[in-house]
Amino acid sequence: MQKVLFVAHCVLNTASKVVMFSDEEMAEEEALRRRFLEAAISSGVQLVQLPCPEFSAFGANRWGHVSNQFDNPFFRKHCRELLLPFIDQMREYLAHGERFEILGVLGIDGSPSCGVDYTCFGNWFGNFSDRTDLNEVLNSCSMGHGSGIFMQVLKDLLSEYGITQCVHLHGLFASEPEKCMGLLT
Template structure:
């Protein structure tokens, strides 16, 4: 059978909710509806490693300030380097990379919104997570045009 030659990168927890911070998961195992949509469009999925697992599986939910450190950004950049090697491997062989799917509201993988601390409480605000900021920066540096969207904007990548 002829392969679709279409690929999408996704944040780890899109297909493994178990990686999410304690109490953050709204799905049993994966983002239902989103994953099916990708597969129905004959798009292969490349799952990025979860950066926040650096702080363990049983970590509490934290806001962006917690993750906004040079050490964590460096860790994110290592993951990004690995992902962009895969990106280059496929794209130079004429595979279509549709984009990267982030997770809305995440302090790490949020694309349109992230969480910060306001008056000691978590608040969802416009802005990007640390990993997405680093990913955008690296893509710009390397002249890579990778579309990056939150999971609910997946249709913009599948068009």
């Protein structure tokens, strides 16, 4: 029996990530990412890399966003188009349950797109120049319970195709490492 895990794109390719400026935050996530990958490979888990919805929409020089900004029909449509081929892959693995077990999907908690249990919220919009309340606006960002838009669209698709009970979502989150490490035990 082969175990298959679908992972957010940057679990395997951190070059897709928005540029971060907190060394501490990056180091914590990177340490868990490496620990998780080493354990996954050692235990023979097969990893399927989902596409990065932000890199493919906005490129490498994008700003950081909050989930409110991506909560629009255009980004949701982009996510849906990216995810549909992976829904087909999931359905095919599930159709051969004697050979494959889907362990689930691993997202990135805190991401406006790939957060599973946590995402970031804020009242962000508009031009940076000439505004006098930039610090106040930036500080309105907070992390809270909820999923990013890519994971919301994925949940909708799992429901649409009747496979919600077969494919569970989990988040990679440095503060709660047991969530991703538990997938491999």
